[in-house]
Amino acid sequence: MLNYKHLYYMREVATAGSLTRASERLHLTPQTLSGQISLLEESLGTELFKRQGRNLELTEAGQVALQYANEIFQLGEALEQILQQLPKGRAQLFRVGVSDLVPKSIAYRLLQPAMLMNKKIRIVCTEGKLSDLLAELGVHRMELVIADSPMPSYMNVKGFSHKLGSSGISFFASPELKASLVGEFPACLDGAALLMLSEGAAIRSKLLGWFHSQQVKPMIVGEFDDSALMQAFGFAGTGVFIAPTALEETLEQEGRVEVIGRSCEIYENFYAISIERKITHSAIKAITEHAQGWLH
Structure with a gap:
């Protein structure tokens, strides 16, 4: 050195x-x-x-x-x-990156424990591509990155992936679109308009494999890098979309959509990526401990 x-x-x-x-x-x-x-x-x-x-x-x-x-x-x-x-007693800066493929409601629920700590914490949250966020983590411009996959092996960044938990997948549609679907779930997905996350999403290949095993072939009408944008299209009735089962209640209340079915065979995983092999940062510790209470 x-x-x-x-x-x-x-x-x-x-x-x-x-x-x-x-x-x-x-x-x-x-x-x-x-x-x-x-x-x-x-x-x-x-x-x-x-x-x-x-x-x-x-x-x-x-x-x-x-x-x-x-x-x-x-x-x-x-x-x-x-x-x-800096004035005395100023809140501690906690810089977090959130992959744009992680649902915003999931990110909020994961980060909320850090904001509720007795110790003063000011969260600076940045959304973006996982590779860009990990680059910032590597030069210590962030303390944590929330992602839907562990840190890729090809990234030349010193960091450690801590699994926060996982959630099953639910399928959502507007009431009008749901009423137009024919048959029971999952057969009703055959030929149905579907909104998908882009190829960068860890869940995409699992979902396509599941469609094949169920012998259904939805019609992909939109692909999105951002889960929130995909949901906005789904709220408008453009197509069926997926989201973690843990968000069912939130999405039904906020987006006037209904659950048309669930898959227990597909899981979306969530990770906290930090520069610490063993977590000692108080805010990251609060996040990981709380996540294990509501994610599988």
Whole structure:
């Protein structure tokens, strides 16, 4: 790991132009300072300075290192200023990413325990593509990502997937559309207008496999990256749509839709992805513990 004290010394020497001048600023002997620079060059595997008479000049690698060093220490100064300006007792920032394939009502119920904690928490919630959210998690711009699948193995991000639970799948339709369906469930789905999540959704392949096993072939009339948008089309009577069984009561109340059937063979899973292998963050802990109480 990079030694930032050595990097700071390197930056001071580069600014001063010589070991002697830099050592006077830092109150170190030139020999000590030279040793620290050598240790940095050894850890990086490249020379950072070259002698030019009595002075030191940066090598090409040294110029790159100096540019990054300046940015690093400027960020450090900005962080110090921001923290000093924060009022005491201010709510703790809890940054969460929610995959756009996770139903909004599910996301709310999962995150609600963090907002009800005795400790002051201010949630900053961002919705987006899972890959984009995981990239933010990887650089510590988020503490948690809620998703419908574990972290993909191809993502070069240090993170750990914690299963929150799962829910069976229910099929919904507007009263008018439901009345037009012929036969019992699931036979009534054959030829019916269907709204589907896009190919990025973990549930999609399971659902198509289930249709095949039930020998029904719905007519897909719409595909969506966003579950809320799909539900909005479903509320308008455009087609049958699916949602977790755990949301039946909520959707029937909010969207004037009715359940036409359920499948116990298909489950939608939900995951909390964090940088912690063992969860210690109080808000994430509250979320995972509460989820196990209402999800299977």
